[in-house]
Structure formats: structure tokens, C-alpha cells
Amino acid sequence: MTHPTTHRRQSALLNVGALLLMTAALTGCALSSHQAQTTSMGRAVSGDQMVALASQPGQVRLTRVVAADWAVDRAGLINLDHPEAQAAGLEDGLEDIQIYFYALEHPTHGPFMIDTGVARVFETPDEAPVSWLVAAAMNTDALHIHTDTARWLEDKSLAGVLMTHLHLDHVMGLPDIPKDVPIYTGPGESQDSSFKNMFVQGTTDRLLDGFGALQQWSFEADPSGRFEGVLDLFGDGQVFAIHAPGHTPGSTAYLVRTPTGPELIVGDASHTDWGWSHGVEPGSFSVDVPQSARSLAQLRALEQALPGLTVHLGHQHHGQTHALHIH
Numbered sequence: 001m002t003h004p005t006t007h008r009r010q011s012a013l014l015n016v017g018a019l020l021l022m023t024a025a026l027t028g029c030a031l032s033s034h035q036a037q038t039t040s041m042g043r044a045v046s047g048d049q050m051v052a053l054a055s056q057p058g059q060v061r062l063t064r065v066v067a068a069d070w071a072v073d074r075a076g077l078i079n080l081d082h083p084e085a086q087a088a089g090l091e092d093g094l095e096d097i098q099i100y101f102y103a104l105e106h107p108t109h110g111p112f113m114i115d116t117g118v119a120r121v122f123e124t125p126d127e128a129p130v131s132w133l134v135a136a137a138m139n140t141d142a143l144h145i146h147t148d149t150a151r152w153l154e155d156k157s158l159a160g161v162l163m164t165h166l167h168l169d170h171v172m173g174l175p176d177i178p179k180d181v182p183i184y185t186g187p188g189e190s191q192d193s194s195f196k197n198m199f200v201q202g203t204t205d206r207l208l209d210g211f212g213a214l215q216q217w218s219f220e221a222d223p224s225g226r227f228e229g230v231l232d233l234f235g236d237g238q239v240f241a242i243h244a245p246g247h248t249p250g251s252t253a254y255l256v257r258t259p260t261g262p263e264l265i266v267g268d269a270s271h272t273d274w275g276w277s278h279g280v281e282p283g284s285f286s287v288d289v290p291q292s293a294r295s296l297a298q299l300r301a302l303e304q305a306l307p308g309l310t311v312h313l314g315h316q317h318h319g320q321t322h323a324l325h326i327h
């Protein structure tokens with residue numbers, strides 16, 4: 001267990017204070033003004049159909065890559081007002097987290113990434129395509145990169161990127177990805193209107209600059225009522241997109257059938273292992289906390305329905321509860 005330094009804690013609190021002060025008078029703003037359209041990729045299926053298929057081994061290989069270590073405010077990651085969080089005595093402070101991306105190898109449709117990792121340019125913060133205000137608010141001083149996306153991509157020809165959502169810590173790898181690679185995301189994701197976006201829109205747009213229109217999933221109501229919507233992405237029952245709105249409107253989880261069993265990437269439906277294990281939704285980083293609580297409950301029910309499911313959380317290893325600092 002490591003403890004953040006007092007300096008880091010003070011600078012993070014100053015940053016948040018400065019950001020709040022400067023945003024107080026501002027109104028909503030879209031997350032990105034980048035062009036978006038609906039993709040025809042994916043076939044709507046029911047949650048029950050997905051569960052039945054996912055109980056059988058699949059053919060897709062999935063690798064999780066730790067792109068970076070990072071530390072951010074716990075109150076953003078966990079709803080500290082939740083009775084469970086109160087009962088546990090959780091308080092705000094810096095929480096150690098990681099930034100991941102996933103390599104998805106489909107036998108015929110080629111390699112995809114889920115989320116984008118961190119681009120090489122972020123190794124030299126002065127050159128990073130992030131405004132100083134965003135860098136300060138994001139606590140980028142605490143970002144320690146292990147693997148940049150360029151290094152990982154070297155000999156690969158990407159077929160596409162499946163986004164869990166478009167928050168900055170998930171699109172920071174875009175500068176290393178060829179501009180002709182399609183970027184898939186949930187419905188209404190870039191139109192998410194929040195006062196915080198006044199500051200990140202310019203940065204998000206810069207990272208998306210040169211890419212084609214965002215390809216948004218077309219979810220339909222899940223007849224089994226398990227989820228807001230489920231798509232079989234390749235029509236062969238191997239990879240599923242699950243609409244899990246709340247953290248952002250288009251937040252999407254992915255269920256992947258591998259030879260050794262199903263794996264679920266929940267994105268920031270739960271950043272932390274504590275939140276997942278206790279059923280406590282994310283806090284101030286989410287646009288709609290009650291809705292994110294419903295999505296979290298739906299995804300946790302999948303863990304019950306699929307014994308042997310491997311769960312990948314947004315920013316911590318599943319089973320890493322000990323890393324949460326309780327003061």
C-alpha cells in the first residue's frame with residue numbers, strides 16, 4: 001500500500017478548487033463537437049441470448065494492457081454519499097488507479113482495441129495536446145506511463161477502436177492511432193452536455209481531429225430487460241456491446257467470449273474494485289449518478305449469471321480492494 005504525498009494531495013485540491021471557481025458561471029457544453037453518425041455494425045440481441053451464448057467458450061483472444069499508473073480524487077471514482085461508503089468511513093483523497101486498454105483479436109475480423117491507452121506524446125507533457133487547465137485538473141503530474149500506444153501498435157493493422165466512453169483518460173491514445181481507423185462509441189456520447197466539458201471539449205476535439213465521424217452504436221431495448229440494449233457486434237456471438245449509461249450517456253461495456261471463458265470490460269461503470277465489490281456507483285465524475293447505479297447493478301447481475309466471468313474494471317484490478325486507502 002502506498003500513500004500519496006501531502007504535496008500531491010494539496011495540489012490536487014487546489015486544482016479542483018480552481019476548476020470549480022472558473023466553471024461556476026458557465027453552462028453546459030458538448031463533450032466533443034466532432035462529427036458523429038450511427039453505425040450499422042452490430043445486431044440487436046437480448047441479454048438472455050447473450051448470457052446463453054457466453055456460457056460456452058469463444059474464439060476471441062483478449063489481452064489487457066496497463067498503459068499507465070495515475071491518481072485521482074476518490075470522490076470522483078466512488079459516490080461517497082452512498083450509505084455503504086459512509087458506513088465504511090470512506091473519505092475523499094487521492095486514489096491510486098491505472099489506465100488500461102485491451103487488445104481484442106477476432107479470428108476473422110482482425111485486431112481491435114478497446115479504449116486507446118496513452119499516446120507517446122504524453123511522455124513529454126510540454127508537448128501533450130492538452131490545455132494547461134485540463135492538465136492541472138486531470139492531475140497529469142501523477143501520470144506514469146508504462147506502455148505507450150505507439151509501441152504496442154508497431155506491427156499491427158487495427159480494424160477499429162471500441163470505446164467504453166470518450167472521457168480524456170480513455171482517448172489519450174488517439175494521437176498514436178492511424179486516422180483511417182474507425183472509432184466506435186455509444187449513442188449520444190459526444191453530445192453529453194456538462195459544464196466540465198467547457199474545458200475538455202477543445203482537448204477532446206484535438207485528439208479526435210483527423211479521424212472520420214464517430215461511429216455510434218444503435219442499441220435497441222433489450223427484450224429480456226437485463227440491460228438498456230445489447231449488440232452482437234460481428235453477428236457471430238463472439239463479442240457484445242452492452243449499453244451501460246450513467247457515467248456518460250453512451251457508456252458501453254463489452255462482453256468477449258475467449259477460449260478460456262467470458263470476459264467483461266465494464267469501462268467506468270465502476271472505476272474501482274471497492275465500488276464494484278460493494279455495489280457503489282462512481283461519484284462526481286458521472287453525469288447521471290442514479291442511472292449509473294442502475295447500470296452498475298445490471299452489470300453486477302451478469303457476474304452472478306455467468307460463473308467464471310472475468311471482470312475488468314475501469315481503473316483497478318478486480319480483487320484490488322486492499323489498495324483503497326481508508327483514513
Ligand SMILES: [Zn+2]
Binds near residue numbers: 167169170268
Ligand atoms: Zn476513466
